[in-house]
Amino acid sequence: MSEKSEKKSFKQKMMSGQIWKSIWRHDFEDTGVNRGKVLRSNVFLHLHPIRVPKHAMKIRFTWCMGGITFFAFLVECITGILLMFYYHPTVDMAYLDMKYLMFDVPFGQILRNMHRWGAHLMVFSVMLHMLRVFLTASYKPPREFNWVVGVLLLTLTLLMSFTGYLLPWDQLAFWAITVGTNMGAATPFLGVEGPFSIATKFNDVRFVLLGGTTVGANALLRFYVLHVIAVPVVVCVFMAIHFWRIRKDGGISRPL
Amino acid sequence: MAEEITEKKPVKKTVPKKEKNPYVWPDLPFMELMCMIVVMLVLILWSLGMDAPLGEIATPSRTENPAKAPWYFIGLQEILVYFDPWYAGVVVPSIIIVGLMAIPYLDNNPKGVGEYNFSARKFAWINFLVGYAMWMVAIVVGQFMRGPSWFFFWPWEPWDPNIHHAEVLLKNIPFATGLISLVVYFALFYLLPIIFRTKIYKQLDFTRYFVLMTLMALMYAVPIKMVMRQVFHIRYVLVTPWFNI
Numbered sequence: 001m002s003e004k005s006e007k008k009s010f011k012q013k014m015m016s017g018q019i020w021k022s023i024w025r026h027d028f029e030d031t032g033v034n035r036g037k038v039l040r041s042n043v044f045l046h047l048h049p050i051r052v053p054k055h056a057m058k059i060r061f062t063w064c065m066g067g068i069t070f071f072a073f074l075v076e077c078i079t080g081i082l083l084m085f086y087y088h089p090t091v092d093m094a095y096l097d098m099k100y101l102m103f104d105v106p107f108g109q110i111l112r113n114m115h116r117w118g119a120h121l122m123v124f125s126v127m128l129h130m131l132r133v134f135l136t137a138s139y140k141p142p143r144e145f146n147w148v149v150g151v152l153l154l155t156l157t158l159l160m161s162f163t164g165y166l167l168p169w170d171q172l173a174f175w176a177i178t179v180g181t182n183m184g185a186a187t188p189f190l191g192v193e194g195p196f197s198i199a200t201k202f203n204d205v206r207f208v209l210l211g212g213t214t215v216g217a218n219a220l221l222r223f224y225v226l227h228v229i230a231v232p233v234v235v236c237v238f239m240a241i242h243f244w245r246i247r248k249d250g251g252i253s254r255p256l
Numbered sequence: 257m258a259e260e261i262t263e264k265k266p267v268k269k270t271v272p273k274k275e276k277n278p279y280v281w282p283d284l285p286f287m288e289l290m291c292m293i294v295v296m297l298v299l300i301l302w303s304l305g306m307d308a309p310l311g312e313i314a315t316p317s318r319t320e321n322p323a324k325a326p327w328y329f330i331g332l333q334e335i336l337v338y339f340d341p342w343y344a345g346v347v348v349p350s351i352i353i354v355g356l357m358a359i360p361y362l363d364n365n366p367k368g369v370g371e372y373n374f375s376a377r378k379f380a381w382i383n384f385l386v387g388y389a390m391w392m393v394a395i396v397v398g399q400f401m402r403g404p405s406w407f408f409f410w411p412w413e414p415w416d417p418n419i420h421h422a423e424v425l426l427k428n429i430p431f432a433t434g435l436i437s438l439v440v441y442f443a444l445f446y447l448l449p450i451i452f453r454t455k456i457y458k459q460l461d462f463t464r465y466f467v468l469m470t471l472m473a474l475m476y477a478v479p480i481k482m483v484m485r486q487v488f489h490i491r492y493v494l495v496t497p498w499f500n501i
C-alpha cells in the first residue's frame with residue numbers, strides 16, 4: 001500500500017479493501033450505472049427491474065398487497081420455525097404445547113399470536129391483491145398465465161391456513177376440521193357419501209385427508225407435515241414462478 | 257429496464273414514450289422497507305393486544321356447537337345451509353377456482369390494462385364485484401350471525417336457541433317442474449344476451465360465450481337459491497334418486 005492510504009479514513013479503507021469489494025460490487029456514487037448495479041448484484045433485490053414506470057411505484061396502484069402477502073409469508077416462515085421448536089404433532093402433546101407456549105415459553109404467547117394473526121393477514125392481503133389485479137385488468141395478455149399461478153397461490157394460501165388450524169388440537173380445531181373434511185366424504189364419485197360414490201369409508205377422499213375415518217393421531221400428523229413442509233414448498237415454487245413471470249410478462253401492467 | 261416480450265404479433269401498442277422510466281433504486285426498495293416496517297408494527301401491536309384463541313382440549317365425544325370453520329372458509333359453510341355437502345363443499349369451490357383461472361381467457365376486451373377504469377369494463381367489474389361481495393357477505397353472516405345449530409341470530413341477539421323462530425317446513429319442487437325451470441334458467445343466460453344483441457354476445461366467440469354464461473348462471477344460482485329457501489321455503493329445486501340440488 002502506498003503512503004497515501006494513511007490519509008484515508010477507516011471507512012474509505014474498508015470500502016476499498018478486498019473483503020468489501022468481494023461483497024458489494026458497486027460503489028455508491030449516485031450514477032445510473034450504480035443504481036442499476038445495486039439491484040443487479042444483489043440476489044434479494046434482483047427481482048426488481050432497473051427502471052419502472054412511475055405509476056407502478058405508487059401505493060395507490062398496487063396497494064402494496066402482493067408485497068404484503070409475500071412479507072406475511074416470510075413472517076409465517078420465521079415464526080413457524082420458532083414454533084416448531086416447541087410443538088409435537090401428537091395427540092398427547094399438541095394441546096399441552098400450546099399451553100406451554102402461552103404460559104411458560106419466553107415470548108411464546110406473542111410468538112403464537114404473530115403466527116396466527118400473520119396468517120389472517122396473509123389471507124386478507126392475498127384477497128385484496130387479487131381484487132386490485134382484477135380491477136387494473138392486469139390479467140390480460142400477456143399476463144394470463146400469471147393470473148392462473150396467482151389463483152393457485154390463493155388456493156395454496158387457504159390450504160396452509162386450513163392445515164394449520166388443526167394443530168392446536170383444541171375443540172375449535174377438531175370440529176372445524178371434522179366439518180371441513182366431511183366435505184371430502186361428500187365428493188361426487190370419490191367420497192363415500194357423495195353422489196355416484198365408487199368409494200368406501202376406507203379409501204375415499206376423506207380417508208386420504210385424515211389417514212383414517214375420523215380426525216385422530218394420523219390426521220394430526222398429516223396436517224402437520226402438509227402445513228410445515230409440503231404446502232409451503234409448493235407455495236415457494238409457485239411464488240418463484242409468479243415473481244419471475246411478472247418480469248417476463250413485461251413488468252407490472254401499465255396503460256397501453 | 258422493463259423488457260417487453262412480444263413474441264406474438266405485437267399487440268397494437270403505441271411505441272413507448274421516449275422519456276425514460278425512473279430508476280427503481282433506491283425509491284422502490286425504500287418504500288418496500290417502509291411497508292415492511294409498518295406491517296410489522298401492525299402485526300406486533302395486534303399480537304400484543306389480542307391473543308390467538310385456544311378452546312378446550314379436543315374431545316371427540318363432545319361436539320362443539322357451533323363448529324365454525326376459519327373465517328375465510330365460512331362462506332362455504334354458510335352455503336351448506338342452501339346446498340348439499342357435495343355441491344356446497346366440493347363442486348362450488350372447484351367451480352370458483354376453475355372459474356377464476358378462466359377469467360383471463362374469457363375476457364377478450366383489451367381495454368383498461370394498468371388502470372382503474374370502470375367505464376371501459378363495466379360488465380367485468382360489476383360481475384366480479386358481485387361475486388366478491390357475495391363472498392364477503394357470506395363471511396360476515398357466517399362469522400357474526402350464526403349461532404348454535406347454525407341458527408341465524410342478529411349480532412345483538414343472545415345465542416339462545418329458544419328465542420329462535422320456529423323451523424319452517426321446507427318443500428321440494430316436483431321433479432318435472434324442477435328440471436324444466438333449471439333448463440329455462442340456463443337457457444335465459446344463453447339466450448337473453450343474444451336476443452338483446454348485447455356487447456358481450458357480439459364480442460365473444462362461441463366457446464368463450466358459452467363458458468362465460470355457464471359460469472355466470474352457476475354464480476347467480478347461489479343467491480337465487482338462497483332467496484328461494486328463505487322466502488319461498490323451497491329446499492330442493494331438483495330431486496333425483498342420486499343427488500338433490
Ligand code: HEM
Nearest residue numbers: 062066067069070130133138146147150151153154252253
Ligand atoms: C401468495 C400469494 C401471492 C403473492 C405473494 C403475490 C405476489 C405478487 C407481487 C409482489 C406482485 C407485484 C405487484 C403487486 O404487488 O401488486 C404480484 C403481481 C401479480 N399478481 Fe400476485 N401474488 C399472490 C397471489 C396472486 C393471486 C391470488 C393472483 C390472482 C388471482 C395474482 C395475480 C397477479 C398478477 C396477474 C400480477 C401482475 C400484476 C401486474 O402486472 O400489474 N397473484 N403478485
